[in-house]
Amino acid sequence: MKRIFDIALGILAAIGGFVDIGDIVFNVAAGAIFGYQLLWVVVIGVGAIITYSEMCGRVAVVSGRAVMDVVRERLGFGAGLVALIAGQLVNLMTLAAEIGGIALALQLLSGLPYRVLLVLGVLALGVVIWVLRFEWIERVFGYVGLTMLVFAVAAIKLRPEWNEVASGFVPGVPSSNLAVYAFFAVGLIGAATVPYEVYFYSSGAIEERWTPKDLGTNKANAIIGYTLGGFLSFALMIMAGALFFPLGISPEALGTVALGAEVPLGQIGLLLALVGVLFAVSGAAIDTVFSGAYNMAQFFGWEWGKYRKPVDAPRFTLGWIVMLVLGFVIVVTGVDPIQVTEFSVIFSVVALPLTYIPILLVANDRTYMGANVNGKLANVLGFLYFLIILAIALAAIPLMLLTNGGQG
Amino acid sequence: MSKATEVDIALGILDHQLVDSEGHNCGNVDELEVRGLDGDAPEVVEILVGGNAWRSRGLLGRLAASLSGNAVHVPWSEVDSVTSVVTLKRTAEELGLNRGDKRWARLIGKLPGS
Numbered sequence: 282m283k284r285i286f287d288i289a290l291g292i293l294a295a296i297g298g299f300v301d302i303g304d305i306v307f308n309v310a311a312g313a314i315f316g317y318q319l320l321w322v323v324v325i326g327v328g329a330i331i332t333y334s335e336m337c338g339r340v341a342v343v344s345g346r347a348v349m350d351v352v353r354e355r356l357g358f359g360a361g362l363v364a365l366i367a368g369q370l371v372n373l374m375t376l377a378a379e380i381g382g383i384a385l386a387l388q389l390l391s392g393l394p395y396r397v398l399l400v401l402g403v404l405a406l407g408v409v410i411w412v413l414r415f416e417w418i419e420r421v422f423g424y425v426g427l428t429m430l431v432f433a434v435a436a437i438k439l440r441p442e443w444n445e446v447a448s449g450f451v452p453g454v455p456s457s458n459l460a461v462y463a464f465f466a467v468g469l470i471g472a473a474t475v476p477y478e479v480y481f482y483s484s485g486a487i488e489e490r491w492t493p494k495d496l497g498t499n500k501a502n503a504i505i506g507y508t509l510g511g512f513l514s515f516a517l518m519i520m521a522g523a524l525f526f527p528l529g530i531s532p533e534a535l536g537t538v539a540l541g542a543e544v545p546l547g548q549i550g551l552l553l554a555l556v557g558v559l560f561a562v563s564g565a566a567i568d569t570v571f572s573g574a575y576n577m578a579q580f581f582g583w584e585w586g587k588y589r590k591p592v593d594a595p596r597f598t599l600g601w602i603v604m605l606v607l608g609f610v611i612v613v614t615g616v617d618p619i620q621v622t623e624f625s626v627i628f629s630v631v632a633l634p635l636t637y638i639p640i641l642l643v644a645n646d647r648t649y650m651g652a653n654v655n656g657k658l659a660n661v662l663g664f665l666y667f668l669i670i671l672a673i674a675l676a677a678i679p680l681m682l683l684t685n686g687g688q689g
Numbered sequence: 690m691s692k693a694t695e696v697d698i699a700l701g702i703l704d705h706q707l708v709d710s711e712g713h714n715c716g717n718v719d720e721l722e723v724r725g726l727d728g729d730a731p732e733v734v735e736i737l738v739g740g741n742a743w744r745s746r747g748l749l750g751r752l753a754a755s756l757s758g759n760a761v762h763v764p765w766s767e768v769d770s771v772t773s774v775v776t777l778k779r780t781a782e783e784l785g786l787n788r789g790d791k792r793w794a795r796l797i798g799k800l801p802g803s
Contacts, residue, residue, distance in 0.1 A: 359747030582717035595793035
């Protein structure tokens with residue numbers, strides 16, 4: 282019984298932890314511009330993140346090696362360093378976007394000036410990371426982030442044409458506006474698969490001291506948690522498709538997104554939406570902060586882990602403090618967090634193949650994995666998603682330039 | 690190493706995690722010193738960790754090496770076992786590893802609750 286309870290807790294945390302500022306921005310914008318037409322793309326993104334999270338979680342459990350460790354081993358120092366630098370730049374951009382999202386959500390809740398809230402937000406993150414244990418960080422933000430489910434209620438209340446929603450799950454291409462459509466497809470997959478998710482997921486498996494008897498938990502967390510997280514993405518897109526698409530509004534601000542819950546549900550909807558966004562984005566900020574520190578420590582072989590006392594993993598501790606400070610410095614310059622989000626998602630797609638290929642290789646290595654090597658299904662899906670990721674990685678930047686970042 | 694096993698040194702040792710006798714991470718196998726490559730019995734004599742051990746690791750490695758100090762040399766006789774990590778027979782401190790952690794621990798240790 283305790284075991285089922287643990288699995289349920291993990292899954293809940295995964296749902297809340299999946300959705301971040303990138304998912305919010307891209308799903309809502311895609312819904313506002315293309316209605317429900319891009320829903321099928323989210324399915325691909327969620328499939329990819331399930332496949333690779335399960336795989337890297339299994340590698341971490343069986344061999345004790347998290348993602349950046351495996352990257353270094355398989356790619357060597359030179360190519361590994363390229364993967365590290367790319368991963369860290371993307372982590373930092375993502376973090377800056379999430380911190381901006383925190384301040385925007387706080388601003389909508391409190392009305393205080395944005396820059397003041399940036400400082401308060403970052404200080405609060407620092408204190409939370411310093412004081413709370415790993416499990417609690419994951420859970421608090423995961424659970425409270427679940428209030429984002431208000432967007433699902435909002436989507437239903439807005440009475441979308443369900444047959445149109447259903448046809449959005451069938452892959453298709455529009456007759457016009459093809460480049461912008463493709464840009465959003467890339468962005469949606471990128472938002473669902475941001476690299477920090479696998480860095481954090483695999484390191485988290487070691488933080489939580491998973492052993493081979495937790496392999497079932499790993500699978501359940503990845504499959505159920507991310508599927509339900511994907512459900513939240515659908516909700517955001519359907520909400521935007523039902524509300525903003527017919528009006529021709531393209532939400533440029535987080536406030537407009539929250540309006541999607543306020544219109545059908547009133548003040549309480551708005552409040553729940555903002556609290557949900559605040560916690561989901563804060564949780565993601567913490568995940569990226571840790572990911573930055575995990576990556577450095579794993580690449581260079583230092584002691585790491587939130588489960589250790591800060592003084593027992595000093596370079597890891599220093600790593601997350603530096604990440605937090607750098608993330609703050611980027612947003613405090615006054616860059617638009619929504620713009621940073623778009624950049625971070627597009628660049629994360631470019632960095633992804635270098636992260637995924639070592640995972641796929643090690644998961645197939647019997648000397649590492651013993652009886653827990655990839656089965657046929659994991660390999661077919663792993664290879665298929667790798668090809669998709671590679672294709673969109675090559676297309677990402679040309680599409681961004683061609684469409685002027687989705688503006689058409 | 691205690692028992693004879695066949696290991697691919699490029700894939701199975703190079704760039705792997707080093708763990709000391711107390712289970713602490715203490716760097717990565719950044720380079721291997723191999724002797725007797727022209728003879729019929731080449732053997733690994735040393736593991737190089739950190740600093741200029743990276744200089745032989747491509748362009749970026751040269752750059753990284755030029756920015757850091759000397760590598761730590763760990764004799765191969767100090768290796769206890771090779772699994773997904775390379776485990777050493779003595780502590781990091783005895784082998785001169787993890788000096789960076791020691792340096793930063795002094796600073797981090799000043800923070801409350803560390």
